[in-house]
Amino acid sequence: MLSLRRVKEDYVIYARGFIRSRVGLFFSLIFPIILILLFGAIFGGSGNSRLTVYVQNKDTGPVSTSFIKALNSTNATTIVIVDNSQDLSKYLTTHSASDGIIIPMNFSSDYQLKIPVNVTIYGNPTSSSSAVVSGVTEAIINAYNLNRAGGTPVIGVSQLTVASQSYKEIDFLVPGLIGFSILMSPMFALVNISSTYKRDKVFKQLSLTPLTKTEWLLSKILWYIGLTLASFVLMVLAGVYIFGAHITISLGLVAFLLLGPFLFVSLGMLVGTISNSVESAAVVGNLITFPMMFLSGTFFPVAAMPEYLQRIAHVLPLFYVIDGLTNVMIYSNAAQALIDVGVLVVVSVIVFSLAVRFFKWRED
Numbered sequence: 001m002l003s004l005r006r007v008k009e010d011y012v013i014y015a016r017g018f019i020r021s022r023v024g025l026f027f028s029l030i031f032p033i034i035l036i037l038l039f040g041a042i043f044g045g046s047g048n049s050r051l052t053v054y055v056q057n058k059d060t061g062p063v064s065t066s067f068i069k070a071l072n073s074t075n076a077t078t079i080v081i082v083d084n085s086q087d088l089s090k091y092l093t094t095h096s097a098s099d100g101i102i103i104p105m106n107f108s109s110d111y112q113l114k115i116p117v118n119v120t121i122y123g124n125p126t127s128s129s130s131a132v133v134s135g136v137t138e139a140i141i142n143a144y145n146l147n148r149a150g151g152t153p154v155i156g157v158s159q160l161t162v163a164s165q166s167y168k169e170i171d172f173l174v175p176g177l178i179g180f181s182i183l184m185s186p187m188f189a190l191v192n193i194s195s196t197y198k199r200d201k202v203f204k205q206l207s208l209t210p211l212t213k214t215e216w217l218l219s220k221i222l223w224y225i226g227l228t229l230a231s232f233v234l235m236v237l238a239g240v241y242i243f244g245a246h247i248t249i250s251l252g253l254v255a256f257l258l259l260g261p262f263l264f265v266s267l268g269m270l271v272g273t274i275s276n277s278v279e280s281a282a283v284v285g286n287l288i289t290f291p292m293m294f295l296s297g298t299f300f301p302v303a304a305m306p307e308y309l310q311r312i313a314h315v316l317p318l319f320y321v322i323d324g325l326t327n328v329m330i331y332s333n334a335a336q337a338l339i340d341v342g343v344l345v346v347v348s349v350i351v352f353s354l355a356v357r358f359f360k361w362r363e364d
Helices: 003-018 022-043 062-073 086-095 107-112 129-149 169-199 202-206 213-242 253-276 279-295 307-313 315-331 335-356
Strands: 049-057 079-080 100-105 120-122
Touching: 003 022, 022 169, 022 213, 049 062, 049 086, 049 129, 062 100, 062 107, 062 129, 062 335, 079 129, 079 307, 079 315, 086 120, 086 169, 107 129, 107 253, 120 129, 120 169, 129 169, 169 202, 169 253, 169 279, 169 315, 213 315, 253 279, 253 315, 253 335, 279 315
Parallel strands: 049 079, 049 100
Antiparallel strands: 100 120
């Protein structure tokens, strides 16, 4: 029968060994804080930084001058005029830049005579900055076209962020980074421990004690749940008090802070026990962990990924941890969070059962 006393004793022994390990403490508690500080420094600002755009004006009329002023009046771009003697493409290359605009000759006269004329936009299709420059330029062009046609603006835009006018990008990154912390520490630790203990016959020695396999695994789950709670508190405090993150703390978080470690401790144990060696366990663990790390919404929103990657993301258990945390902390969407909880419960029970099933004290 399950003995809570034996679970407690194994928990204490493992905790003492873990606390003595500086590497373990660093990656469990310090590294998540470094991530918050790093991403907070990148995304926690006001978002008012401007993109430098090199503009070559081959026209001498007043419309091109006002067009450039309109570009420079936005909060998105800062205009640098390039002399007409320069080849703009080569100029951008020599300045390690990709964003440029050419205003053609007769731009003003063609505009006034309603003759079609094209503005050339240079950009890097893989760069988000080029997309911003292109969008801003096209918006100004549309405004000029509307004005020349004598049209009257009817529809305007009033832009807000979800739930609050003051939300920033760091607010939406915090749940993903917490999910990353929930994955990394228990997964890598249990993959390494289970494969090393099997190789060094430690499990064989443990089989001579009253401790059962379930009790051993349960003590590890309880330890990493406690570690996850500590990491969660530190990351939230750093996000809120250093970068002013706006997040909601509620009881709905408890389910994900419990189920996450439960799932990934079990998964790490399963990978380590079914692997033939420590090296193969590390390889399999990385093959499972890294796709989850990058495809589950940790650093990039899943909605921005291609459709086939979104389908893959919905198969990964970390997606439901991060999605659930986001639903609770940002959207306060209890109904969707319950769906995430349901998926995690089913997957966790299956993985835990498989881990116990294949976990052997002694090798055949």
